[in-house]
Amino acid sequence: MKGMTVIVKTVTRWVKVFIFLFGAYIVITGHLGPGGGFAGGVIIACSYILLTLAFGKEFALQRLKVGAAHGLDSAGGLIFLLIALFGLGFGGTFFANFLQSRYPGLEFHLLSSGTIPLSNIAVGLKVASSLFLVFIIFSVLRIVVARDGSRSMVQEEEEE
Amino acid sequence: MVYALCFVLFVVGLYCALTKKNVVKIVIGLVIMEYGVNLFLVLLGYRREGIAPILDEKIGPLEFLARAVDPLPQALVVTSIVIGLGVTTLAIALCIRLYEKYGTFDITEIRRLKG
Amino acid sequence: MNGILFELLLPLLIAIPLGGAFLIALIARKVRVLADIFGNLATLAILIIAVMLFRERGVYSIGGWAPPLGISWVLDGLSNLMVVIIALVSFTATVFSTQYMEQYTAKYKYYSLFLLMVAGMNGVVLTGDMFNLFVFLEVASVASYALVAFGGRHEELEAAFKYLVLASIGSTLILFGIAFLYGATGYLNMGAIADAVSGAIASGQPSPLLVLAAVFFVVGFGVKAALVPFHPWLPDAHPSAPAPISAMLSGVLIKALGIYALARVFFNVLGMTPLLGWILIVVGALSMVVGVFLAVGQWDFKRLLAYHSISQMGYVILGIGLGGYVLAIGGNRQAATLAILGGVFHLANHSVFKSLLFLCSGSIEYRTGTRQLKEMGGLLEKMPVTRATCTIASLSIAGVPPFNGFWSKLIIVIAAFQAGFPWLAAITILVSFVTLLSFIKVLRYAFLGKLPDALKQIRESPALMALSLVILAVFCTGMGLILVPGFRQLILDPAVGALAQGVEYARGALAIAGGH
Numbered sequence: 001m002k003g004m005t006v007i008v009k010t011v012t013r014w015v016k017v018f019i020f021l022f023g024a025y026i027v028i029t030g031h032l033g034p035g036g037g038f039a040g041g042v043i044i045a046c047s048y049i050l051l052t053l054a055f056g057k058e059f060a061l062q063r064l065k066v067g068a069a070h071g072l073d074s075a076g077g078l079i080f081l082l083i084a085l086f087g088l089g090f091g092g093t094f095f096a097n098f099l100q101s102r103y104p105g106l107e108f109h110l111l112s113s114g115t116i117p118l119s120n121i122a123v124g125l126k127v128a129s130s131l132f133l134v135f136i137i138f139s140v141l142r143i144v145v146a147r148d149g150s151r152s153m154v155q156e157e158e159e160e
Numbered sequence: 161m162v163y164a165l166c167f168v169l170f171v172v173g174l175y176c177a178l179t180k181k182n183v184v185k186i187v188i189g190l191v192i193m194e195y196g197v198n199l200f201l202v203l204l205g206y207r208r209e210g211i212a213p214i215l216d217e218k219i220g221p222l223e224f225l226a227r228a229v230d231p232l233p234q235a236l237v238v239t240s241i242v243i244g245l246g247v248t249t250l251a252i253a254l255c256i257r258l259y260e261k262y263g264t265f266d267i268t269e270i271r272r273l274k275g
Numbered sequence: 276m277n278g279i280l281f282e283l284l285l286p287l288l289i290a291i292p293l294g295g296a297f298l299i300a301l302i303a304r305k306v307r308v309l310a311d312i313f314g315n316l317a318t319l320a321i322l323i324i325a326v327m328l329f330r331e332r333g334v335y336s337i338g339g340w341a342p343p344l345g346i347s348w349v350l351d352g353l354s355n356l357m358v359v360i361i362a363l364v365s366f367t368a369t370v371f372s373t374q375y376m377e378q379y380t381a382k383y384k385y386y387s388l389f390l391l392m393v394a395g396m397n398g399v400v401l402t403g404d405m406f407n408l409f410v411f412l413e414v415a416s417v418a419s420y421a422l423v424a425f426g427g428r429h430e431e432l433e434a435a436f437k438y439l440v441l442a443s444i445g446s447t448l449i450l451f452g453i454a455f456l457y458g459a460t461g462y463l464n465m466g467a468i469a470d471a472v473s474g475a476i477a478s479g480q481p482s483p484l485l486v487l488a489a490v491f492f493v494v495g496f497g498v499k500a501a502l503v504p505f506h507p508w509l510p511d512a513h514p515s516a517p518a519p520i521s522a523m524l525s526g527v528l529i530k531a532l533g534i535y536a537l538a539r540v541f542f543n544v545l546g547m548t549p550l551l552g553w554i555l556i557v558v559g560a561l562s563m564v565v566g567v568f569l570a571v572g573q574w575d576f577k578r579l580l581a582y583h584s585i586s587q588m589g590y591v592i593l594g595i596g597l598g599g600y601v602l603a604i605g606g607n608r609q610a611a612t613l614a615i616l617g618g619v620f621h622l623a624n625h626s627v628f629k630s631l632l633f634l635c636s637g638s639i640e641y642r643t644g645t646r647q648l649k650e651m652g653g654l655l656e657k658m659p660v661t662r663a664t665c666t667i668a669s670l671s672i673a674g675v676p677p678f679n680g681f682w683s684k685l686i687i688v689i690a691a692f693q694a695g696f697p698w699l700a701a702i703t704i705l706v707s708f709v710t711l712l713s714f715i716k717v718l719r720y721a722f723l724g725k726l727p728d729a730l731k732q733i734r735e736s737p738a739l740m741a742l743s744l745v746i747l748a749v750f751c752t753g754m755g756l757i758l759v760p761g762f763r764q765l766i767l768d769p770a771v772g773a774l775a776q777g778v779e780y781a782r783g784a785l786a787i788a789g790g791h
Contacts, residue, residue, distance in 0.1 A: 033214055034212075034214065036238075038238055038241075038242050039238075067304075070300070070304070071301060073300070074297045074298075074300040074301035075301060077293075077296075077297040078294065078297045078298065078301065081290060081293055081294050081297065084286075084290065085286075085290060085294075087338065088283070088286055088290075091339065092282075092339065093282070093286075093335070093336060093337065093338060093339045094285075094286035094290070094335070094337055094338070095337050095338040096338050096339045097338060097339075107217075108215075108216070108217050127242075134249050137253075138252070138253075138256070170447075170451070174444070177440060177444065183436070186440055190440065190443050190444070190447075193443075193444070193447050194443075194447055194450075197447055197450045197451050197454065200451070200454055201450075201454045201457075204454060204457060204458045232463075233457070236406055239406075239410060240409075240450060243410070243413045243417075246413075246417055247413075247417055247420075247439070247443055250417060250420055250421060250439065251436070251439055251440075251443075254420075254424060254432055254435055254436045254439065255436070257424070257427065257432050258432050258433065258436060261428075261429040261432060262429065262433075270433050270436075271433075272429065272430060272433065
């Protein structure tokens with residue numbers, strides 16, 4: 001897909017960082033206020049989707065390749081599982097909040113409530129990369145009807 | 161009663177999923193059904209004139225317990241929405257592949273399996 | 276308290292397949308053979324852990340939060356049996372897939388989805404919390420939708436879409452039922468709900484919310500278990516999926532997600548009433564009859580097997596429902612436990628022989644490229660291992676002694692007589708006879724008769740596929756021995772006891788973990 005007009009491109013260039021930052025803020029303060037991994041991950045994915053819509057898919061794929069997105073996806077899931085298993089190892093039961101008993105931190109501050117912010121970050125990473133992959137795969141593949149009437153799915157070519 | 165309206169939403173989604181011919185409309189029906197149930201679940205935790213269940217430094221614990229809405233259904237619904245998102249994504253991907261193979265979005269023509 | 280073995284190993288039953296799925300998706304993209312190794316290692320590890328945990332019982336609180344505040348995982352007799360069955364069938368399916376799936380690309384994605392499905396099923400049978408049940412049910416279901424569509428041919432996509440729509444409606448109904456239960460009692464823990472509900476039922480009429488929740492559960496879990504009249508997705512989905520996935524779907528998925536969850540919710544959470552028992556008996560008898568009469572006329576091997584799955588699930592639900600009904604009306608307790616024993620034993624047997632049948636059909640399809648019975652024939656001399664194991668499985672499902680199917684069907688018939696339902700026993704025997712007829716047809720067309728010219732060059736299946744067939748066949752022959760009194764106390768009686776104790780389950784689930 002090609003990009004959009006100059007106005008959209010300029011505004012996007014300024015705004016995309018703020019959207020990303022806002023999404024990261026919602027992920028990290030998930031234990032203090034509303035939000036958490038799911039909502040923050042969706043917003044981070046939205047910043048990349050905005051990039052794709054405004055500039056065209058090649059630009060977005062330069063910034064975050066499909067292979068890297070797959071890797072981040074699986075890594076996010078693995079980190080979440082590792083936090084749960086560390087709870088088994090250090091805390092005694094599966095998913096136990098083993099950091100809360102050792103480094104409690106002050107209440108209502110950012111560095112508190114143990115492993116919950118870490119789990120939020122892992123989930124945010126996974127949701128963001130998954131949604132970005134879904135959008136790219138849905139928009140990149142198109143159905144092309146060949147001369148003899150048979151259909152096939154191809155990666156879209158750039159039309160002039 | 162607002163719960164009856166949630167049930168109406170569920171039935172509308174079910175009707176859409178059962179009677180429409182376009183594959184994408186069937187998926188939309190599934191999504192409406194799922195959101196009806198999520199709405200029902202959130203409304204179960206409502207308390208009249210309640211405050212959001214976010215603990216703050218200004219509110220003491222006892223007063224918080226007396227006034228906050230139930231946070232458990234909200235946590236359940238967040239999970240359920242994400243599950244619905246996953247199922248919808250898979251359904252739409254299947255619709256795209258079905259169009260590639262059959263050339264139509266009409267469910268009455270996608271019927272090569274019989275018997 | 277729980278033993279140290281239990282504390283360490285129980286979470287691994289879900290963490291290993293989940294971690295394996297993510298790990299395979301992460302690193303097996305470049306190095307193809309790693310996917311096979313990790314996949315088989317993961318299922319072998321689960322099998323070993325399931326056998327090691329076999330004598331243990333207990334309640335495991337996640338994160339140290341005692342119920343009813345936190346989520347708890349309960350390992351009792353029925354969960355034990357289901358975990359071992361799931362581990363066994365998934366291990367043989369992964370051994371079979373190492374060579375069968377060579378014909379598809381992206382094999383690592385297959386293993387990743389497969390392990391996610393196994394993690395979901397393990398979660399469903401282990402959990403003691405209603406919403407956790409729903410989450411793991413959805414994990415396993417979504418993985419199975421993607422696996423049914425794995426090959427990308429038109430029939431697979433159509434079948435996967437039908438499966439997705441119907442099963443999503445079922446899942447939404449289950450969520451609605453869970454919401455009703457939460458609204459009526461305020462708890463999500465199965466034990467706590469059972470306490471609250473039994474108090475409400477004992478004091479008078481059950482509230483209409485609970486009755487509606489029970490109806491939603493019957494429909495929702497009935498869709499997952501493919502009971503009549505919620506079965507239309509199964510005859511399309513099971514044949515179209517790749518053969519090891521068909522074996523997993525028919526062998527364990529419809530049991531763990533459908534029948535186990537239905538039995539757990541009806542016996543232990545809601546408490547069995549005569550009306551619920553009667554509903555289960557009617558649905559079971561209907562499934563048996565409709566399934567087998569639709570199966571006899573099929574010429575596609577896998578479609579025939581799929582219709583037989585519906586019929587055999589009817590057997591299991593009939594046994595369990597009969598036992599529940601007799602328990603609820605306070606009748607002959609011995610007949611009730613015998614009926615539940617028959618149902619649970621038939622569940623275990625059916626997993627083994629139906630998976631074996633689907634793997635055999637996969638082996639035939641791998642070599643001959645067809646599933647239509649009219650195009651096969653005379654495979655007798657060309658594929659000896661497949662012929663032998665398929666014969667064993669066909670005799671098992673038809674109920675011929677001394678294979679395992681005969682014993683479980685006999686127990687259900689005897690229990691039906693003892694409970695005072697002779698016409699149910701007559702229906703069961705009739706359905707058994709028609710099953711025997713249809714499998715004689717299968718054997719005659721596939722293995723006896725003339726070898727068509729197109730198939731002259733085929734050979735036996737590769738070694739690993741044959742190995743998995745042999746493992747399951749050994750279990751088919753040997754499982755009749757579980758009825759011997761020593762083994763029965765060990766394996767089957769705890770499972771029956773877990774269901775028959777009804778809402779007493781709550782006492783155990785809450786007390787051991789130190790709830791209240």
